[in-house]
Amino acid sequence: MEKKWEEMTADEKQEAQFQKLLSPKDPEGNDLQFQSPEAEAAYKASINRFKDAVQLKASDRVPVTVFPGWYPVLYSGMTPQEAMYDYEKCAAAFKKFVLDFKPDVQWGGVMPGPGKFFEILDYKLYAWPGHGVDTDSGYQCLEGEYMQPHEYDLLITDPSFFFRNFYLPRVFGALEGFTMLPPLTGILEMYGVALNFIPYGLPPVQNTFKALFEAGAEALRWITVMGGVDGELATLGFPNILGGFTKAPFDTIGDTLRGTKGIIMDMYRQPDKLLQALEAITPIMIGMGLGASQQTGNPIIFMPLHKGADGFMSDEQFKTFYWPTLKAVIGGLIEGGCIPFIAAEGGYNSRLEVIRDLPKGKTIWMFDQTDMVKAKEIVGDTICLWGNMPSTLLKIGTPQDIKDYARKLIDTAGKGGGFIMANGAFFDHAKPENVKAMVDFTKEYGVYK
């Protein structure tokens, strides 16, 4: 008899998730119709290869993928601005990128995002092409203190209320009306219940809701186009492996709420409040990943790490402020049947011993400037290694440089399985022949005998 989801062990949940990936459905819920038996075989072989790597086993060969930034857009000869405003063109660029380079798995084309949507909501957290940066630059974060140092108690007590009434109106101009809304938890019983709804009758609030409807419609238009290409690529044998996104609690607070400088001040001036807030948002970060995975039916949850890298903080600071809640989020995702896919931007050499603490065969780590030989030695029996083809080599090197680097990676990090060849950091610019060399050479040289 089949076990209920809640009764399954973490291993059984992971297996069930991979079985789900191996029997993909179309948007109507029927079995996906592949365009050819070869496409179906390629799709399943890719998933199995990926699964073996996650479980630290050797497969038929080293899996290879490319996880780019704006590269597919630039490779297709369009600007980031065009990609953000012309969804069809953007989708075509990501499709061309996958079909030209043929990575084992792909990541969809949601990265550029819908430009019009950001305009409707008057998004202030980022500069995007034509709005604060040149049309040929990608979007870039405008760091600030969107949460004030004295607002920790608000965040800790009711994160959703803080987000809606304070944070969101600061980062979206069109959501100003949210500042007038009372907490939802005040809606209790007949007496007084109507009072809670009065703000919804006021013009600023109504304008905010109008903007939300418009933004939602725009987001739907965009995802319909992007999703269409994903479906098509799947029928051609290229699975989209991205199930969702969440963050390390320290980065959630440090990146966009308090900002880099703000959170650093808090580490010294109010460390206890910061630690309390990190704990308060941990279950929210877990829920964010699990929820996305349920929506997409895909267990791989991407987590870009920012402020815990080598040099960004001391070992002691890492163990105090960064790791405990990150570990809890990773643990919660695994418990919920997800596979955290953690991008350790920068170097993580000094953190490898700490990472060893994780359960074996349950996470993927994308390494940027981490020493892969050392990583294999210290955490090779614990985590699946991913990366670390340097962005500089992809842009400036030659195909021979790429092959030499890839050979070293396969011989060391790839030894015995548990390794996925890919770029180590998100890149926008590269020589196409270098990207091609990385994929083709891995398929040829990376065969496990």
Added chain:
Amino acid sequence: MSGELVKLLSDLKEPEALEFVEKALAQGTDPMDLLKQAKEGMNIVGQRFADEDYFIPDLIFSGEILRRIISRLEPHLKKAKEEKRLGKVIIGTVAGDIHDIGKDLVVFMLDVHGFEVIDLGINVPVEKFVTAIKESGSTIVGLSGFLTLAFDSMKDTVDAIKEAGLRDQVKIMIGGGQIDEQVKSFTGADAYGRDAVAAVKLAQGWIGG
């Protein structure tokens, strides 16, 4: 009591350092002496950063303590003798890139180490670097960038400096997340640095201090 502020600042004791400054001023200590101590404290912070005892949070926090000490001392400092500066360094994040945290750390550390820094900000067009060199007569230019697109902007900037006939006048250093020896060669810069302390060392090597 001499040297106590050096220790308080270099050990990142914010309330204690500020309290010390208050008391010292009330007791008639020469504010110039306190300023000197604060700078000495910052030198120790820089050294600890170079030795990897301190990391970015410590560096940024020390800057914040220093800022508060200086704003407390300022009303008491006589305008007159501005300290002699070692030399001028032009710094900016190159065209198309708006990342500023790394750049700001370099500006801050150069300033603390006695250089006059001309900070051109972020997303700086190549011509602006050329004009700044002409106007300031600076002999060091630092280019910052985080994105792969910055490699091209750095190269364009170095090329523009060359075309303006200024390349022999200046040493050019680059830095940022993905910058390495290969990017240095690609852009035609003279050197690259991994962090703010490396930038100070390069500048000191080029114009002394």
